[in-house]
Amino acid sequence: MYICKDIPTLREIPEYFVECTRIEVVDSARGGCALCTAIISVLRAPEGPYASVRIARRTFGLLVKESTFYKTVPILFAQGSGDSGSIPKSVVFPATGLSDAFLQASQWLENCLNNHGVRCNALGSMDRARLPFRILDIDLKLGDTVVLLESGLEEERHGIYACLSHCWGENQPIMTTISTLQQHQQGIFFSDLPATFQDAISILRQMDVKYLWIDSLCIVQDDALDWETQSAQMADIYRNEIITISAAASNNSHGGLFRDEPSESKSIEVTPCVHAAQDVRIFARQTHFHNKEDHPLIERGWVYQERLLSPRVLHFGAEELIWECMTESSCQCGEGVWAVQHNPWVANRWYNSKSQLDIPTLLTLPLQEAMEVWRGMVQDYSKTQLSHPDDIFPAITGAAKVISESLVQRGFDSTYIADLWRHSFLEDCLWTVSNVPGSRPLAYRAPTFSWASIVSSGGISYEDIRFSQTSVHLAVLLDYRCELRGIDDMGQLLSAHVSLQGSLMPAQLKISWNSTTIDKLPWRDVDNTPHIRFDGDCPSVLPGSENACTNDGIRKLSAWCLPILFKPGGYNWSMYCLIIKAMERNQEVVYERLGLLELWDRNQSCGVHEDWFDPSKVVKNAIVKIM
Secondary structure (H helix, E strand, O other), X not given: OOOOOOOHHHOOOOOOOEEEEHHHHHHHHHOOOHHHHHHHOOOOXXXXXXXXXXXXXXXXXXXXXXXXXOOOOEEEEEEEOOOOOOOOEOOOOOEOOHHHHHHHHHHHHHHHHHHOOHHHHOOOOOOOOEOOOEEEEXXXXXXXXXXXXXXXXXOOOEXXXXXXXXXXXXXXXXXXXXXXXXXXXXXXXXXXXXXXXXXXXXXXXXXXXXXXXXXXXXXXXXXXXXXXXXXOXXXXXXHOOOEEEEOOOOOOOOOOOOOEOOHHHOOEEOOOOOOOOOOEEEEEEXXXXXXXXXXXXXXXXXXXXXXXXXXXXXXXXXXXXXXXXXXXXXXXXXXXXXXXXXXXXXXXXXXXXXXXXXXXXXXXXXXXXXXXXXXXXXXXXXXXXXXXXHHOOXXXXXXXXXXXXXXXXXXXXXXEEOOEEXXXXXXXXXXXXXXXXXXXXXXXXXXXXXXXXOEOXXXXXXXXXXXXXXXXXXXXXXXXXXXXXXXXXXXXXXXXXXXXXXXXXXXXXXXXXXXXXXXXXXXXXXXXXXXXXXXXXXXXXXXXXXXXXXXXXXXXXXXXXXXXXXXXXOOEEEEEEEEEXXXXXXXXXXXXXXXXXXXXXXXXXXXXXXXXXXXXXXXXXXXXXXX
16 A cells, blocks of 8 residues: 555645655655655665655656755656555656557547636537638548648538647748649648648547648648738637647657657656555656757747647647646646646746636736736747748737737727737837847838837847836827738738827937946936936947947937836836937938836835926927837
8 A cells, every 4th residue: 555654744645745854765665665665766866864855746646856956856656456545546658659649638638628618618629610711631531642621702611620830940841832722622642741740630530630720731822812811810710729739849840740758757667565555556757847948849939829829739749748728738747837837936938828818818807917918928929939020910910819809898999009009008118128139120020119120039028017006107199000011900011100199308328339328318306316227129229320429439329208107106116218219201200219218216205206307308298200
């Protein structure tokens, strides 16, 4: 019987770690305790008087962790018909091969369909879901071919379908083009498909899913209108499917889905104690933490919204399978996902935010918190990679349409302005470039007030105003215009601008080789000013011919300061301002954003914010057009 009667902390093992000394476990094992014998069998640290063992119970087994400087966390799990006592039973497959993947995926899918609520089953579980305009028929009856189906103008096809999320890579996958469309509608030989496509079809056929959507085959890649029309349907395509197959560990379409588990972490049977139940077998294996760098697909920009929109995602990872749905996340070892979800300081959080993009959940949140969900998604998305920089809007359009739908259901303005929202425009302007210096893309893709105008591997961050319910708007959005490149009102832009009305005052930037700071503002009391933090958007927009260079290499740049929002607080009082630069375009004075300025004061030691500046230098009710 795998229950310890010698060590009090091990009699009923909870979900959180309990600790005991290694000596206690060794002594108990020598006395015949089957549980302690199993625990001792997986310890690797040398014995010592101060060595400790930490143990926690999970639904998939027991976690056994040695002294903190040992990184590996073995898991013990039981199989067999007998009573395993404190050690939970589970089945951990040794690889992500076809048969193993099918068994595990079927368990997860069945549990989700039968036991999860409306969040998982509202969209992607209906037999009569409307199929996308084009879809691959992968029915096993077709034998060694698959067929590209296309709905007619008056025709709608219905059925259960899945999507494939994959990296294209440098070696382009098979594609549907204007010249191959008719051929693909007649049939595509299975052998002509790359390995990832073949593997996805094989697993879906075993799951009795007859239709599959793959972007490279279901969108005519050299038809700009078709590409724009179909990409605008991404929200519906992914939300109405039953599951997304994610080739997370492959960096191209030829890498396939299936992987052998690393030999060092394969399950091994633990030699039982003579007092152990004979009809129970105990196994041990290492856990995995599913690092981003081992899953190149997760870094791709298009994949970010595919993952969030899908009701369910089955990731074929580098070591094992990972499951995500709107209700829960899991993996075959169990600990990798569990550790991230229960440790908010863990940086590798790529599988921890899926449930946010769900309309019923969004509608239960206060509006400000719901918009924080959007900004959090933008922060994550801004760190991903796009092969084509001008995809910056199309690759997030599906997620934006879900937010738009939730705003409409609340009765709020859902106008979308270059990835900012009209009803929260000033709050959406509170973005800064994170750590890595940004740059403007070579070709225009967004106005400077939008975070999408910046390219930075570190992405962007938003100022945290979640707990400031009494923020005061210091500017007003008067007008806006977005000139679209195509038909999608959330898609690519040719140009855009907004007109803001507020108080405008002169500012001067000081630019050195390694920093840009605010050099001058028109303070009322120069001896009693608030603290200053300036975050420039990108160095490339700061130097110019109008800069006055000094002998020490310092450049000065004349600019303007436009306060947009004031956040009162019990300790810190903050004013946020856009730093903008005037320029002439088509005989009109317009402005571009240079960065975000925060002025903050502790306990109002500098007086009320209205009195910070010299009123003779402030232009009231100025109207600025920001491009």
